[in-house]
Every structure is written in structure tokens, then in C-alpha cells.
Amino acid sequence: MKSVRVLSPGGMLGAGWDHATVERGIALGADVISIDAGSTDSGPYYLGSATPKTAAKAVARDLRSLLTAASGAGIPVIVGSCGTSGTDSGVDWVAGIAAEVMAEEGLDLTVAKIYSEQNAAELKECLNAGRIHPLPPLGELRAETIESCTHIVGAMGHEPIVEALRAGAQVVLAGRATDTAVAAAYPLMKGMPPGPTWHASKIIECGGQCTSNPRAGGVLATIDAEGFTIEPLDPTAACTPILVAAHMLYETVNPFEMREPDGTLDVRDAQYIAVDDRIVRVEGSKFHVADQYTIKLEGARITGYETMSFTAIRDPLILADIDAWADLMRTMLAQRVGQTLGLAADEYAFDLRLYGHNAVLDDLEPESGPPREVGVMLLVNASDQATATAVAKVANPMMLHLPAPAMDYLPSLAFPSSPAEAERGAAYEFVLNHVVDCDSPTSLFRIEIEEKTHA
Numbered sequence: 001m002k003s004v005r006v007l008s009p010g011g012m013l014g015a016g017w018d019h020a021t022v023e024r025g026i027a028l029g030a031d032v033i034s035i036d037a038g039s040t041d042s043g044p045y046y047l048g049s050a051t052p053k054t055a056a057k058a059v060a061r062d063l064r065s066l067l068t069a070a071s072g073a074g075i076p077v078i079v080g081s082c083g084t085s086g087t088d089s090g091v092d093w094v095a096g097i098a099a100e101v102m103a104e105e106g107l108d109l110t111v112a113k114i115y116s117e118q119n120a121a122e123l124k125e126c127l128n129a130g131r132i133h134p135l136p137p138l139g140e141l142r143a144e145t146i147e148s149c150t151h152i153v154g155a156m157g158h159e160p161i162v163e164a165l166r167a168g169a170q171v172v173l174a175g176r177a178t179d180t181a182v183a184a185a186y187p188l189m190k191g192m193p194p195g196p197t198w199h200a201s202k203i204i205e206c207g208g209q210c211t212s213n214p215r216a217g218g219v220l221a222t223i224d225a226e227g228f229t230i231e232p233l234d235p236t237a238a239c240t241p242i243l244v245a246a247h248m249l250y251e252t253v254n255p256f257e258m259r260e261p262d263g264t265l266d267v268r269d270a271q272y273i274a275v276d277d278r279i280v281r282v283e284g285s286k287f288h289v290a291d292q293y294t295i296k297l298e299g300a301r302i303t304g305y306e307t308m309s310f311t312a313i314r315d316p317l318i319l320a321d322i323d324a325w326a327d328l329m330r331t332m333l334a335q336r337v338g339q340t341l342g343l344a345a346d347e348y349a350f351d352l353r354l355y356g357h358n359a360v361l362d363d364l365e366p367e368s369g370p371p372r373e374v375g376v377m378l379l380v381n382a383s384d385q386a387t388a389t390a391v392a393k394v395a396n397p398m399m400l401h402l403p404a405p406a407m408d409y410l411p412s413l414a415f416p417s418s419p420a421e422a423e424r425g426a427a428y429e430f431v432l433n434h435v436v437d438c439d440s441p442t443s444l445f446r447i448e449i450e451e452k453t454h455a
Contacts (some may be wrong), residue, residue: 002224004187005031009066009218009233010205013037013079013094017207021217021233026073028220028231032186033070036179036205037094038081040430041296047085047275048150048300048428053086056097063094064101067171071107078172078182080162083124085298086153086176088117095173095450109171112164115446118152118297123436131437135296138433145431149299152432156295157261161185161442167449175445176298178260179205183221192223194287200228202258203247203282210247213237226275226342227283229275232280239280241272261441263289280447292437295444299432304349304381305390306424311399312414313374318404322357325404326331329395331377332402336394341387348382348391375415385423392421 007030010017012038018345022033037054038046046053070077083090091113102109124143126132132141146152153176162185164172174182175287183201188194200221203210207218216234248255248267258265269284330352337343353359355375378395382388399420401410438444 001031001190001192004190004192004223004417005029006183006187006200006204006221006223007033007218007233008063008183008207008221009033009035011036011206011209011214012039012054013062014058015218016058016062017065017158018216018234019069020067022065024235025218025220026069030073030075030220031190032076032078033066034078034080034204035066036081036181036182037079038084038086038090038097038176040085041120042084044300044428044430047087047153047298047430048302050083050085050087050089050125050151050424052083052090052093055095056328059094060097060101063098064105067098067101067107067109068105070170071105071109074248076170076172076186078174080161080174080177080179081181082173082175085151086116086155086174088115088175091173091175098171098173110168110452111171112167112169113171113448113450114156114160114164114172114174115448116153116177116444118154120146120149120152123152123297126436129354132297132434133437135433135435141434145301146299148301149432150301150428152297152299153442154295154297154436155261156445157181157441158185158188159262160445160447162189163442164447164449165189167447169449178296180258180260187223193225194263194284195265195285196223196228198228198260198287199267199270199282199285200230200264203230203244206247206250208232208234208237209250210244211237211239212243214438227281227285229279231279238278241274241280244282245270250360259290260451261429261438262293263287267294293439293441294435295438297432297434297436298430300350300428300430302426302435303429304383304427305385305388306427307380307392308422308424309378309380309392309395309399309420310416311376311420312416314372314414315411316370317407318411319372319374321404322354322371322374325402326352326354326376328405329398329402332398333391333395336398337391340394341390343387343391348380348387350381350391350395351379353377353379381427385425389421389423396420
């Protein structure tokens with residue numbers, strides 16, 4: 001093939017798009033559809049609990065759009081990081097939805113499932129062999145950390161996806177994968193050069209985010225021997241050199257480089273040229289093959305159980321020095337918990353966040369002067385749910401009536417709901433941000449090809 005056209009319908013499976021944009025991409029000659037289905041953006045809960053953050057009906061709607069279009073055009077569909085975090089159960093969840101959609105639409109497609117969860121015992125062997133290395137800001141990994149994780153996934157490169165496609169898969173449902181590998185797999189399999197392929201895959205990973213209207217739909221990337229072009233699928237949206245180049249600033253440590261399992265994309269010499277007022281051409285991208293193939297590991301573990309309480313402050317006397325009020329709240333809550341529950345400081349933890357003041361930027365907040373309205377979020381963490389809720393209940397009177405240090409009366413603050421305490425269940429943290437040296441790009445992953453069952 002002299003070129004490969006990759007259709008990226010949106011930033012995430014389940015986020016939705018106008019099906020007409022997918023139809024336009026098919027009409028423009030798309031050779032493959034690729035879509036990411038996951039992310040770590042929403043925190044460790046989804047990996048730690050193996051829970052998707054998207055709704056099943058939303059995923060079904062998007063899969064129906066892609067599978068019907070791809071089936072009619074005779075092109076493959078590739079989905080990465082199924083179920084948000086790419087756990088084995090996430091792959092099976094998306095596969096189950098896909099099976100229902102295919103049965104309803106009468107589609108007869110071969111589906112490959114690629115599992116990316118990792119075995120703790122095998123990872124400890126890798127650790128003992130010196131094959132696991134930390135990524136900043138984490139330090140050296142300990143075996144106990146591996147054992148503490150509820151789920152661990154490896155972020156696959158393009159090779160397992162290529163293996164599934166070569167085995168005859170028309171629909172590839174992959175576990176955790178790099179966002180770019182999902183789009184790069186098919187063009188690399190068809191012989192496109194790695195520099196333009198990985199760069200194009202980076203630009204289209206979030207669909208229309210590189211266009212003038214990210215809400216309008218996805219994009220089509222055409223990759224060839226010299227470079228690639230990017231075209232929005234919505235006729236009213238446009239790509240410009242600045243919008244396309246700017247996506248290299250997104251989720252990268254270095255805007256000129258991006259590491260993949262098998263090497264590093266280098267865009268220092270890339271040139272971004274406007275073909276017309278909607279389409280951009282990019283040339284000059286390079287890819288440097290690494291001496292060692294590595295797979296990034298992601299793992300999460302339970303840190304305790306959380307209970308949340310929330311109140312709102314509109315009182316100008318409190319807001320005149322909201323930091324003093326917050327300091328008093330922290331001091332009094334610690335005292336009351338010790339008096340009433342008999343808990344030591346190391347038996348629970350709490351965080352007080354002042355939304356409308358500094359909850360987002362904290363000490364980096366550039367604005368000065370008192371806020372007009374502040375939402376106070378109390379998050380309590382303890383080793384069990386009952387203890388976390390008990391601490392939040394001790395805080396309840398103060399969240400409703402605590403006066404500022406200079407006030408001689410009780411103010412009334414505003415709870416948004418009753419009860420004021422909301423039990424959030426298990427809380428998780430990411431504890432694995434490491435890479436493991438691999439002898440084979442596919443050795444950490446398991447591929448299952450499902451027989452056609454829907455005629």
C-alpha cells in the first residue's frame with residue numbers, strides 16, 4: 001500500500017460522536033478505524049477496582065456506529081484500553097457489548113481479545129532479575145508493592161494488535177495499550193514508515209482535539225512514505241498547522257519526543273504545512289528504535305475507605321479570612337475526634353478542600369482577595385468505612401455552624417444534601433509507574449480469537 005488512511009472517530013469509546021462523521025471518513029477511503037477506550041486521567045479507582053467509567057449504553061451506541069460502518073466497508077476496528085483501565089474484565093465487558101451489538105445488527109465479524117493484566121509472581125521474578133525500572137517520580141520498586149496491587153496492567157505497543165490482525169481479526173479489543181499503538185498498528189503492519197506513523201497516531205489519539213472544533217467529531221490521517229495529512233471529518237471544522245503541532249504538547253514530558261515500547265518518536269525536524277484551510281500536511285518526523293524493548297506497568301492498590309462531606313460558605317465574615325477558618329476547622333476536628341472516638345492521628349486522615357478559593361491550585365493560586373462563595377469538601381480516609389464515616393459525623397456540626405475565630409455568633413452554612421455524609425467506599429492510589437524489560441513485544445500479553453457466531 002502506498003498510503004494508509006486511519007479514521008479516529010473521537011477521543012474515547014463511549015464519549016459519543018455524530019455517526020455522519022464516521023460515514024464521511026468511510027467515504028474518504030478509511031482503511032481502518034481506531035479508538036481508545038480508556039485513560040488514567042480520572043485517577044486510580046478504575047484500575048484498582050476494575051470498573052469502567054463509561055456507561056454500557058454509551059459504549060454500545062459507539063460500537064454500533066463503528067462496527068456497522070466498518071463491516072460495510074470491509075475494514076477492521078481496533079479498540080484499545082477496553083473498560084477504561086484495560087483490565088481483563090474490561091476487555092470481556094467491551095467484548096460482551098460488542099457481541100450484543102453484532103447479534104442485533106446481524107454482523108459476522110471475527111473478534112480478537114488481547115489481555116494485558118500481569119501476574120504478580122511473574123513480575124516479582126522480573127524484579128529480582130533487575131528487569132523492572134522506575135519512571136519519575138517513583139523510586140525503586142519493592143516486591144511488597146507488587147503484592148499490594150489489586151490489578152496490574154502492561155501498556156502494550158502495536159505488536160500484539162498486529163499479531164491479532166494477521167490472525168484474521170476484524171475487530172481487535174485490546175487491554176491496556178498506549179494511545180498511539182491503537183492507531184499505529186495497522187499502518188505499521190502495511191509497511192508505512194515509523195516516523196510519520198507514530199507522529200500521526202499521536203495527533204489523532206484524541207480525535208477532533210487537533211481541530212478548530214473538538215466537539216464536532218474525529219479526523220482522518222493519511223500516512224505515506226514521506227509524511228501524513230490530517231483532515232477533520234466534520235466539514236465545518238478545520239485543522240491548522242498550529243492546532244496540529246500543539247497536540248505534541250499534550251500529555252508529553254518533552255514536546256519534541258515521545259517514548260513508545262520499541263523506541264522514541266522525534267519531531268524536532270517536523271514541518272507543518274497547510275494544504276488548504278482545513279487540511280494539514282506533516283513531514284520530517286523520525287523514529288529512533290530503542291536498544292531495549294520495554295513495557296510500562298500500571299498498578300493500583302487500596303489506601304483505605306473514604307467518606308465525603310460537603311458544605312458551602314457565603315458568609316462574608318468567614319470568607320474575609322477563609323484560611324483562618326480552615327485552620328480552625330482542622331484543629332477542632334482533630335481535637336473532637338480524639339475526645340469522642342479516641343482515635344490517634346495515625347488511625348485516620350482527612351483533607352479539607354476549599355473550592356472557590358484554592359482547591360485546584362493551592363499555593364499556586366494567582367488571585368488575591370476574599371472569594372464570594374466557597375464550597376468546603378471534607379474527605380476522610382480510614383482503614384474501614386465505619387471509622388471514616390464516624391469521623392465525618394463528628395465534623396458535621398462544624399461543617400454546619402463553625403464560626404470564624406473573630407466571630408461571636410454561630411453562622412449557618414449550607415449542606416447540599418441529606419445525609420451530609422456520603423460513603424465513597426474503597427479509595428485507591430497508583431503505585432506502579434515502572435517499565436519492564438521484555439525479550440518479546442508480545443510475551444506479556446494473551447490473544448484469544450473468537451469464532452464467528454453472528455450470521
